[in-house]
Amino acid sequence: MAKILMGPKTLIYPMPALLIGANVDGKPNFMALAWGGIANSEPPMISVAIRPSRHTHKGISQNLTFSVNISSVDLIRETDYCGISSGARVNKAEVCKFNVFYGKLGSAPLIEQCPINLECKVVHTLNLGSHSLFVGRIEETHVSESCLTDGQPDIQKIKPLIYTTEPYRQYQALGEVLGKAFHIGREVEAST
Amino acid sequence: MAKILMGPKTLIYPMPALLIGANVDGKPNFMALAWGGIANSEPPMISVAIRPSRHTHKGISQNLTFSVNISSVDLIRETDYCGISSGARVNKAEVCKFNVFYGKLGSAPLIEQCPINLECKVVHTLNLGSHSLFVGRIEETHVSESCLTDGQPDIQKIKPLIYTTEPYRQYQALGEVLGKAFHIGREVEAST
Numbered sequence: 001m002a003k004i005l006m007g008p009k010t011l012i013y014p015m016p017a018l019l020i021g022a023n024v025d026g027k028p029n030f031m032a033l034a035w036g037g038i039a040n041s042e043p044p045m046i047s048v049a050i051r052p053s054r055h056t057h058k059g060i061s062q063n064l065t066f067s068v069n070i071s072s073v074d075l076i077r078e079t080d081y082c083g084i085s086s087g088a089r090v091n092k093a094e095v096c097k098f099n100v101f102y103g104k105l106g107s108a109p110l111i112e113q114c115p116i117n118l119e120c121k122v123v124h125t126l127n128l129g130s131h132s133l134f135v136g137r138i139e140e141t142h143v144s145e146s147c148l149t150d151g152q153p154d155i156q157k158i159k160p161l162i163y164t165t166e167p168y169r170q171y172q173a174l175g176e177v178l179g180k181a182f183h184i185g186r187e188v189e190a191s192t
Numbered sequence: 193m194a195k196i197l198m199g200p201k202t203l204i205y206p207m208p209a210l211l212i213g214a215n216v217d218g219k220p221n222f223m224a225l226a227w228g229g230i231a232n233s234e235p236p237m238i239s240v241a242i243r244p245s246r247h248t249h250k251g252i253s254q255n256l257t258f259s260v261n262i263s264s265v266d267l268i269r270e271t272d273y274c275g276i277s278s279g280a281r282v283n284k285a286e287v288c289k290f291n292v293f294y295g296k297l298g299s300a301p302l303i304e305q306c307p308i309n310l311e312c313k314v315v316h317t318l319n320l321g322s323h324s325l326f327v328g329r330i331e332e333t334h335v336s337e338s339c340l341t342d343g344q345p346d347i348q349k350i351k352p353l354i355y356t357t358e359p360y361r362q363y364q365a366l367g368e369v370l371g372k373a374f375h376i377g378r379e380v381e382a383s384t
Contacts, residue, residue: 002336002338003336004336004337005332006334008331009236010230010238011345012229012310013352013366014366015229015351016229020259034233035230035315036229037204038202038204039239040320040322040324041321041326044200045321046202047229047231049230066287068204073370076370076371076376077379081319084378085377116203123320126327129233131198131231131232131241135318138202140197141197141198141203143340144196148319152195153203155205160206164347164366166345167344168283169372170372171371172367174205174354175354175366175367176351176365177364178362178364178365180361182360184268185269185271185274185276188269188288188312
């Protein structure tokens with residue numbers, strides 16, 4: 001199987017389509033973000049990569065708090081709008097008709113329409129070049145009651161939005177279930 | 193829309209199903225990893241969260257290099273096997289019949305069967321509690337020729353594997369295309 005070299009590229013699939021919230025000069029602002037991931041389990045942490053030129057970066061630097069709002073396929077237009085517009089020019093929450101609320105941190109704005117919201121407190125900031133990598137400790141998780149089944153998050157109701165990066169730059173839905181993790185790999189062991 | 197509080201949780205959807213490679217005591221080893229994301233664009237960087245008890249952690253600490261291998265739906269069993277077995281006990285590359293090769297770094301083992309391989313050099317390590325967050329500069333990208341169309345990565349051929357975290361802990365495929373990023377959001381602007 002021949003390999004082609006493409007030079008250093010930020011090529012991973014899939015990426016999440018998250019909405020990152022921060023208060024900027026006291027007002028809620030949101031940006032779309034695909035460059036983030038869980039960073040630690042005890043205590044729970046998440047990392048997000050944001051350019052210093054972004055309005056959201058200013059807000060996170062002001063409060064050292066931010067929110068991670070999981071987007072759903074129903075919010076595809078609003079999510080993309082938050083990626084192509086700037087909070088320095090428009091009030092995105094108003095344009096997108098987001099119902100904004102605050103949780104225990106008080107300064108990390110949350111979007112009611114998103115199925116899951118994480119409130120985060122910045123514990124590390126790495127300035128890596130083009131982006132700052134903010135590592136946030138997850139302080140609280142809010143899940144929409146309508147996205148629960150028997151008290152647990154239900155992926156059929158959450159319907160998370162997926163971002164497929166270059167050369168596609170498109171949004172996709174989750175596809176079919178292929179197997180149980182921490183289980184299907186036993187078939188490899190069995191055959192050896 | 194009522195919200196239920198669930199306490200601090202590492203709940204984001206989707207997560208990637210990556211295979212992280214490192215040479216441990218000179219031998220290639222791989223682990224499954226869902227906790228990672230792009231961290232910077234110029235220069236390209238990626239972050240991965242790994243427990244110090246993992247064999248792969250030892251290898252990354254020895255060489256300060258690692259690989260990120262994008263898994264595909266065809267490798268679901270091998271990927272999961274690399275998540276439930278330990279390189280301290282078994283030779284995972286052998287059991288999974290991975291064709292291992294090395295690129296420009298020389299010490300970051302790559303899996304030929306994976307559609308995309310990133311070679312990374314550690315530039316930062318954050319010890320966050322349960323996990324170390326390794327930030328790696330992406331030094332080279334290898335793409336299988338069979339996964340290209342007109343010289344560009346083709347998502348239909350890559351068929352990336354997706355990990356859906358708790359309470360599911362299952363693998364899924366990518367679903368339908370819903371819209372173009374940096375474009376569909378204009379419909380929100382148009383309606384205001």
